[in-house]
Amino acid sequence: MSNELVIDVQPNEIVIALLDNKQLVEVSKEKSNIQFAVGDIYLGKVKKIMPGLNAAFVDVGYEKDAFLHYLDLGHQFLTLNKFLQQAIARKGRGISISKMKLEEDIDKNGKITDVLKSGQYILVQVAKEPISTKGPRLCSEISLAGRNIVLMPFANKVSISQKLKSTEEKSRLKQLLQSIKPKNYGVIVRTVAEGKRVAELDKELRGLIERWENSFLNIRDINPPSLVLGEMNRTTAILRDILNSSFENIYVNDAAAAADIKQYISSIAPEKEKIVKHVKGELPIFDQLGIDKQIKSSFGKTVSFKSGAYLIIEHTEAFHVIDVNSGNRSKAGNDQETNALEVNLAAAEEVARQLRLRDMGGIIVVDFIDMHSAENRHKLFEKMKEMMSKDRTKHNILPLSKFGLMQITRQRVRPEMNVAVLEKCPTCQGTGEISPAVLLTDQIEDQLASLVETSQEKQLILKVHPFVASYINQGFFKTLRRQWQSTYKVKLKVKAIPSYDLMMYRFSDKDNRRIK
Template sequence: MSNELYISATPKGDRIALCQDKRLIEYHFDETEHQFSVGDIYFGTVKKVVSGLNAAFIDIGYEKDAFLHYHDLSPNIQSLNKFTKDVIAKRPVSLKLKNFQSEPQIDKLGKIVDVLSKNQPILVQVVKEPISSKGPRLSCDISIAGRYIVLVPFSNSINISKKITSKQERQRLHKLMSSVKPENFGVIVRTVAENMEVVDLQRDLENCIEKWENGLKLLKNAKPRDRIVSEMDRAASILRDMLNDDFDSIVVDTKETFDSMRTLLQNIAPQKEKILKLHSGKTKVFEHYGIEKQLKSLFGRSVSLPSGGYLIIEHTEALHVIDVNSGNKSTSEVDQEATALSVNKEAAVEIARQLRLRDMGGIVVVDFIDMKKVENKRDVHEALKDEMKTDRSKYTVLPISKFGLSQITRQRVRPEMNVVTRETCPTCSGTGTIQASIAVTDLIENNLEYLLTKQNEKKISIILHPFIYAYYKEGLISKQMKWFFKYKKWINLIKDSSLGMVDYHFLDSNGDDIELNN
């Protein structure tokens, strides 16, 4: 199994696609101006304490106050508050927490009014991004994520990932972290740390401590709403969390992104630097590697299955509903039960993929095709659980009920990813009435003649929808070849499936858009 990461820069941010064996499994859009990402640490102010909710609303600069529940305060909130006050007051304190006298832990069943008060300054971390009409969700259980470990200030515990099952390896990691971690810092050892060398783990720990110290230096002169520690951008965090021997390709399309990715790889996995490539082709990265086509086919209301079945995905305010249908698969098996089992297993694979791809969270109800045999329901349930194992979000999958329903809960920390797959007709603007009878090919050829004969452009490229591209390429002596005979210049054609049917762009010799007066 191979993993490939593709990053395409746009004026509004980076488009990020993660593929497994060329199949798209994750898609993200990392906005350039985006704030309040999961992992960001802010210097906030308590605006309101609501005893009925046992929660507080914190001002961190978002249009709506962020939400902080008592259960997210951290047992060591009193130590964090004490240290924050000392840093703001510029009292002499060790940023590495040396000789820091911890405060008693708070009661798990306590009241938030006993801990926080209005207008109190507080250090908080974003655990859920703003979704719909809700502001960010916060925690005071501050942590700094590295590649192999997660650093937890004001704690002294050492926790090992449950996915590391070897008792001997767990003991080795526990003993190692006990010997290198500073006082007043806890550590969570991540799954990727299994069998790693001491020097790698210690370097990662030092990087996390340095990140913490740099944040506290900013805190000394910070104003309310200031971001103290920034989480990595989306592409970098994917590499940090998922980079392993299965990764064999990282493709970017700008020199700036290439340099930042190379620096990251040199720090976390120098041996993987050679898999980083800078795309220099004339077609866009997503178009060249077939990702644009996958996006258009995977984000619609209906999603096809390889054997002829299909999924219908509906979204409501409270939950997501996925209906499994057999389609034209119904005649290819010996009986109805065998057909249902076959389609449901295939659907389980695609459902797990869709949850990651769209980053669907909350409650998801799947209506599988009815099966009578209990063992068949169990097989489909196990198939779904197996496919979900690679999901980085926390989830729960309940067994299939007697009504053929499977209930899934999946952690929601970001707004759901959505790609518009239905387009308004660019000719009639959705009215059903064509306002002009001039064909797009006529417009293209008229513009081309003007640019070559009146404007004396030396070299021209045209970006087209694949259908129009095929029209100009068709035949032994194609339209493109006829242009060459007519103008004595070769016109380069580039197909782009992200364009509408009648959309097109002319590029000059420098690759810049040529303004047209249609």
Template sequence: MSNELIINSTQEGERIALLQDKRLIEYHFDRNDTNYSVGDIFLGTVKKVMPGLNAAFIDIGYEKDAFLHYGDLGEQFPSLSKWVRGVQSQKTSVAALKTFGLEKPLDKVGKVADTLKKSQQVLVQIVKEPISTKGPRLSTDISMAGRYLVLVPFSNTISVSKKIVSKTERERLKRLIASIKPDNFGVIIRTVAEGREVAELDRDMQSMVGKWEQLFQALRIAKERDKVLGELGRTSSMLRDMLNESFDAITVDTTARYEEIRGYLEQIAPDKLGLLKHYTGKVKVFEHLGIEKQLKTLFGKTVTVPGGGYLVIEHTEALHVIDVNSGNKSNQESDQEATALMVNMLAAKEVARQLRLRDMGGIIVVDFIDMKSGESRKKVEDVVYQIMKHDKARFTILPITKFGLLQITRQRVRPAEKIVTGEVCPTCGGTGKISASIQVTDEIDNSIEDLLVTQNQSGITLHVHPFLHAYYTKGLVSRQMKWYLKYYKWIKVTKDTSLGLTDYRIEDEHGEEIELHSAAAAMARLQDREIEIEITD
């Protein structure tokens, strides 16, 4: 199984596509104007304390106040508050916590009104980006993620990812980290650290300690609502979290981004530099690799399931609903139960892929085709789980009900990705009206005669819809040949799929446009004329 990361730079930001065996499984758009990303650390101000919610609203500069629940304060909040006060008052002169006296851990079942006061300044980290009408969600349990480790200040605990199952390896990693970690810093050992040597782990540790030093220096001069430390961009964070032995290529289409990623890879994985490629082709990289076509077909309301059937995906404020339909596969099995199982098994794979691809979070309800057998329902559940277990987001899957409904909750961290798959009709421009198609050949003939006879043009090129191209160029004595015999001038005819059936464009010998007929433009001119008449009247 191969993985490829494709990065397309645009004026608005970076389009990032993760391909698995050439199929799109993740898509992100990292906008340039995103100032409130997951992992960013701000110096916020308490605006409201809500005892009924046991939470507070924090001003970090976003148009809506961010939400901080008491449960997200973390046990180290008293120590963090003491350290922040010391840094801002210049009493704390070094970033290291070796001589820092830790406070008593925060009570897990306490009240927010006893901990936070209005106008109090708090150091917070974004854990969920603004979604819909909601502001960011925050935590004061500050952490800094590296490739192999996560650094947690004001703690001395060393934790190991549950996905590392070998007891011997878990103990080895704990011993290594205990020997290199700074005092009063806890560490979470990530899954990718399995089998790594101490030199690699120490390099990652020093990188995160360097970030803590940056935060310390920024906090000394920070004012309320300032971003104290920014998280990596979406591209770099994906490389940090996902880069492994199965990666085959990282393709970038701009020199600036290529150099940036090259520098980042030199820091975190010098052995992976050979995977980085700079695409310089004339065709856009997403178009060249077929990603653009996949985006248009995978983000619509209706999605075809490979092998048979289709999905209808609806989004509401409260939840996402996915309906499974059999399509033309309803007669391929011996009985109804077998047909339902076959379609549902295929659909289950696509459902799991769509959740990750669109980054859908919250509650998802999937309406599978009814199955009477409990064994069949269990098979479909297992397929969904097997595909989703590779997803980084946390999720929960409930058993399929008797009504064929599968309920899933998936961690909602960022807004779901949306791609516009509808397009304005190139023929009518969205007006719903076109000129009579039977007249178009007469209009073209009149235009050609006017250009060749009246204006004495030569070397002209006619661009038309593929259907009209065949009409003018096919046959023993084509219409194109009849023009030549009539005017003794050759007219080049080319097909253009972007033109509507009744549209055409004529260019001179230098490639400059000399006539354009567009139904949309004609309709716009007609509407302008109607407005002009109304104003005159």
């Protein structure tokens, strides 16, 4: 198995694509001004107590108040609250958690009114990003994720990842972390820590503790609601969580971003530093590496996956529905049951990929092709569990029901990834009629003249179909491009985009931002 990461850095967002054996399995977008990402820690203000829900609404600066349930406060909420009050009182002086006396755990069956009141300042962490009409979902059981360990202030215990199979390794790591962690700090040891030496784990532990304590030095000067400690950006978080020996390449189209990623990798896995590659070229990086084509074919209502078989994916308010169809697929010599099993096993692979790719959360119901054999149904269930084992998001899978339905729950922490693959025709604008092709260059020139006059831009990029680009650049001295540059006193660069329609064109500024 080989993994590759392709990172497309744009002025307003970063798009990240994860490839598994050259096949697209994850896509995520991060806006340059993104707020309220999972893991961000905020100093908020309690706006309203809801005894009926046993919850509170907290102002963290989002347009809608965030939701905090009593069960998400964490056992050591009273100690966290005490620490916050002391940090606010001690301007510029750090507080050592190790020297604090922990308060009693809150009652797990208690009421929100016992511990919170309106107007109170509270330290919270984003557990779910804003989705649809809902604000962020919060918790007060704070954790700071590193590559090998997760630091949990006030927890005072060591937990080991259940994915670690070796009992001896679990025991070694537990004893090791118990010997080096300070008092009143808890640690969760991640799977990737297997085989790591004490020096490496101790260095990461000290770094996380320093990051936590330094964020509270000037908390007195913060005016709530405000961000106290931000999670690292999505690109770095993905590298932290999934970078391993199977990664062969990380492609980036921005020199500064490539340098930052290389520096980060050198700190967590120096031997992998050389896999970071800065990709240059006229074409967008996703076009160069074939990512755009995979995205267009993988999103949408209907997804083909093998020998004519396809999935139909529907979204409702309550859950997602996936229907498996064999299409025109048939194999001579195979009976219906064998064909159904083959299609269903292939569908299980594609369903698991689609859940990761679209980041679908909540309840997913998959309608597989009916199979009469109990053994075959069990094979399908095991296959689905095997394919979903690669998914880092928490999930649960139920065996097939007697109606051939499989129910899957998958944790939802951010909005579902959605890519529109059906587009309004940019040439005819949906009318079904276009202007004469012979007038295309006249239209482009008119648009250029208008832009030069209204935008005052001195450098422009014209994006067109490769055929049109060749026509505009035809010749040596007397090309259309040179004529336009001379007439309108502007530096014009013509870029060929294979995905554009023949009559489609766009103008961008020198920073590649589209000019409408």
